[in-house]
Amino acid sequence: MPKDLFETPKKLPKAVQDILSQFNAYEIENGIQYTDLIKLGKDMAKYGYEFDFYLDCVPYNLRKIKNTYIFQIYGYDNTKFEYRTKASYRDIAYEKAHKKYPNSLLIELNNTIN
Numbered sequence: 083m084p085k086d087l088f089e090t091p092k093k094l095p096k097a098v099q100d101i102l103s104q105f106n107a108y109e110i111e112n113g114i115q116y117t118d119l120i121k122l123g124k125d126m127a128k129y130g131y132e133f134d135f136y137l138d139c140v141p142y143n144l145r146k147i148k149n150t151y152i153f154q155i156y157g158y159d160n161t162k163f164e165y166r167t168k169a170s171y172r173d174i175a176y177e178k179a180h181k182k183y184p185n186s187l188l189i190e191l192n193n194t195i196n
Contacts, residue, residue: 087131088146094131101125116140127174151175156187 089099091099105122108114119135126132131161133144153165153176165188167178 098129100157111185154189
């Protein structure tokens, strides 16, 4: 079983450490709700990390994302190419692809979920 990266935050990229610091400060000040963990999950996914949690709102098992989504991009100038992205959920992968190529048609080709 892979190590929970919550246990070694100093080994995480600076941007991820910053997100966790903000989350911890918010937790101390306001407590944590289920919706806060959903937002944290989306923020972490942008940097290639995901975690699990139960209804007790305690996140655990922070890890690198291994799911790869592949989209075929069709530009309005008749260009066609593939865009690969790692994300924990298909919707996040689609959002990342659409943000990068906002005026293009995106078709999901394949995804590999590990």
